[in-house]
Amino acid sequence: MSGCGAEKGLISIDEALQLIQTRPQVLATETLPLGQCLNRYLAEAVYSNVNLPNFSQSAVDGYALNTMLEHLQDARFDLKGEIKAGSVSDCPLEQGQAIRIFTGGKIPEGTTHVARQEIVIVESDANIRLAEHIKPEADIRFTGEEIQVGQQLADVGQKINSGALAALSMAGVQTIDVFSVPKVAVVVTGDEVAETPADLQAGKVFDANGPLLKAWFNDYGLDVEILHIADEAEQVRHCFEQLKQQYDVIITTGGVSVGDYDFVRPCAFETGFEQVFWKVKQKPGKPLFFAEYKPLNSEGHPCYLLGLPGNPAAVYVAMQIYGKTLLDALQSQDQPLEWFSAILTHELKSDARERFLRMHAYFEYGQLKLQSLAKQQSHMLSNLMQANCLVRIPANIKIEAGQLVSGLFIHN
Known part of the structure; x- marks a missing residue:
């Protein structure tokens, strides 16, 4: 077989995920x-150090009762004040007595039932009557019925x-x-980023990767600063030398392939990073680069470099699949991604590499279905306006309409 999908040295998606899940050293705790x-x-x-509820309480607005009667419809009770939520009554209820109580109020000693106010007829300031029968212990939340002291909560x-x-x-x-949450540095490489509309005339493009990554990390729960550096070896080398001392993770975009201005890998090696893998048999994002820096002294901490391709769709897919996996692994999360199965509504041609396609998932008559979106090239992002999942399409297989495929819901 020929073509880039058959290139030697490529590892599989599952191999890449396994390395990212198991290689990182878990961060300290706080x-x-x-x-x-x-x-x-x-x-x-x-x-838990407490019972939940911590005391027996009323589940409704109503009346706490003390009675041994078997049939309570039309039963009458002497009314003895009220108990609000957050207050208590020091007087126990005697047979045939009732007290007004509100939701969450601590039921007094002697309570056998709580009658919700909808079935209580107030005959006077001192007497009530039940319009319906209620069972013993009705509408009482008992001490510890949800959680008991010593029970594991999480x-x-x-x-x-x-x-x-x-x-x-x-x-x-x-x-x-x-x-601890990972300290992350994000580095967008390249000389082609336009700062003004006029720059477009000079062959530059607006930056999507910087805003994409800033928003992605905000959604994950991290506030990161985006650094922009030119495709110059000295700048890249200096950047890595500084960042590896301060951060747990460096995320880069661009500069990881084999072009004349792709300096991420060689500069990573020059600054002490060891390659874990480079190039994954996938589309988009084949030249994905993962490396590790281990300091020589015991006081330092490892730093992990995840080098993403420069095309924005590849950046987006790689962060959903590999970026999240890396950040989670540093926090002792090594469980696999949560793939779902759904029915593809149309056929797909085969490709030499596994693909992550942006699709729209929807329910129809109780079945989860998938519709592929146009403009799947790695430099295109417009279909993210409709996409709500990434779908993993196996290599070298034509997918027929109605076939089940695996997908990952997009949460950010």
Whole structure:
């Protein structure tokens, strides 16, 4: 077989992902206030120091009752004040007594039922009557029925999203141990970036990679500065020499192929980086470069360089697949990407390389279906206005309409 897909030295997508998942050294941990941990990964399991609920309470606005009667419809009770949420009653309920109570209020000693206010008839300031029968222990939230002291709330590696943060907060958790987030430097290489519309007349183009990466990292939860440097070996070398001391990850765009002005790989080697792999049998993004710098002294920290091609679609795909995998691996996340299966609605010609195609996924009659989008070349981005997933198409296989393929939803 001939063509770039058969080029020697290319590794598979799965091999590249495996190396990025397993090669990085996990970052240190830190203890932070819970409110600062959104989108962070837990470094230690969290256990509850309290019961939830911490006391038995009313599940509704209504009346706490004390009765041994088997049939409660039309039963009457003497009314003894009220309990608001956040307050308590020191007086236990006696047989035939009731007290007004609100949702979340601590039920007094002696309570056997809580009657929601919709079924209670207030006959006077001192008496109520039930319009319906209710079962024993109705509408009572009992101590520890959701969480008990010592119960595990969250495990190592769990991502703290807004729901997890709220659940931990409700359990009174104040601080948690999380993995440090990677310090990332983003370097856009090239002399072709236009700074003004007039620059377009000089053969330059507007920058998409800088804004793309800035937005991608913001969505991931990191605020990064974008550095622009020219395609000059001395600039690239100096940049790597400085950044490897300060950052855990360097992301570059452009300069990773075999052109006369592609200086990322040689300058990486000159500044102490060791190649993990270069070139993946995929489309777009074949000349993907992954390298590692290990300091000679024990006080330093490793730095990982992920060199992306310069074409913006290749940058976008590589960040969704490999960039996220690398950042997650540094925070002890080595689980595989979450691929879904869906039905392709049309045929696709074969290609010598595996492809990541931008597609639109939608449900039709309960089935998840995929529609490919036009303008898939690596220098084109306009179809990202409609794309909501990346679909992995195997090499050397013609895909027929109606066939199942694997996809990855785009979240940013």
